[in-house]
Amino acid sequence: MNSDWDLAVVGAGVAGLTAARVAAEAGLRVVAYDRMTPGGQLVNLTTLHDVPEPGEVTSSAGLLGRLVAEAEAAGVTMSFAEVTRVRAGAAPRLETSEGEVGARAVVVATGLTAGRLGLPGEELLVGRGISTCAGCDGPLFRGRAVAVVGDDDWTAEEALELAEVATAVTVLVPGQPRWSGERVGRLAASARVEVLTGATVTALRGEGVLSGVVVATAGSERELAVDGLFPYVGRRGPGALVDGLPTDEAGRLRTEGGVRTAVPTVFVAGDARSAATGSVPSAGADGEAAGAAAVAMLRPAGGPGLRIVDPTFGVQPADSAAEAQAGGTADWSEVALFSNSKPNATELLRGVGERLQEHWELPELGFASKPNASAAADKDVIDWLSQRYKMVLVAVGD
DSSP states (O other): OOOSEEEEEEOOSHHHHHHHHHHHHTTOOEEEEOSSOTTGGGGGOSEEETOSSTTOEEEHHHHHHHHHHHHHHHTOEEEOOOEEEEEOSSSOEEEETTEEEEEEEEEEOOOOOOOOOOOTTHHHHBTTTBOSOHHHHGGGGTTSEEEEEOOSHHHHHHHHHHTTTOSEEEEEESSOOOOOHHHHHHHHHOTTEEEEESEEEEEEEOSSSOOEEEEEETTEEEEEOOSEEEEOSSOOOGGGTEETOOBOTTSOBOOSSTTBOSSTTEEEOGGGBTTOOOOHHHHHHHHHHHHHHHHHHHSOOOSSSEEOEETTTEEOOTTSOOOEESSOOOOTTTEEEEEOSOHHHHHHHHHHHHHHHHHHTOSOOEEEEOSSTTSOOOHHHHHHHHHHOSEEEEEOOO
16 A cells, blocks of 8 residues: 555644644654645734633744644645645545645645635625735725624634724624624724624625625615625535545534544544634644544554564555564554564564563564665665654664
């Protein structure tokens, strides 16, 4: 079962970076994809409230920098190729802008798509008054009136950020708001923010550039003159990206407990998961769980014996010709043995390995060797061993 990576993480926001770091720290070969830049929604905010704990405030840039640094230090490879399709299965495949990639497991942490109202002429006004990033485009509306549409904590944060530059921010809530009590207080304290509940945008105004919206409330309609509109409704999950997995009505991936999907090799974390709460702490917790679940699934099952490891693609599948040797067990992601295929060298190496197994109480021990004693060692194999395992013992004598 040849794979380019042990784990491919699609999306490099809080959930994706955390999952990638956890798996890489366990010794897996991990790549994290993000077509633009790591960070996900963090790049759209300057300040995070209730992070890491309720009542605390954190710099978004500081948190993002830490997550990226920790992932890269653990050995995660960052890729800016765009993943256009994930084919779930026993051997997942990813279609990317740089070609097809194989992985032994996948964590989907894409978050949600940009908000959309689904109104005629909307796409023509994107970038011409309609935006979904207050941190990016908010300064363009300095001294002007804007509207924000949505009902969750993200909507509230965007409205509060816009209130720092806009003269007036009208928050249009289709039903009732779902934001926290802390955000209720902050919105109420801002003289520039007005919240309208039960409000639906039914039409857009403007020729080439947005000039206003039509808002329906309690059986009546009125026009609201605004230069900017920030919709956070109609966001979709990655259901269209991933083949063969059940989704909810918003296209988010359904799980069978925690972060596990119906396909054992595919996990989901963060806002891409059905029933996710959408907070930064919960995204981090999802990432921890997804990374740990991927490691547990990819590591060989416990039990006595020494499994032979293919040093290019990881542990061979159970139905392969993988040899089981007598002896203790040790963690194949911690320690590996490499022999030049000479019988005496191999015997010596395995003897040392058994002592290490017993001393460190490791669950399994990896082993690889050259095809024959006279052949040169493959450079890629040596490089891979040195990067993957925390310790590699080498025997080259007769």
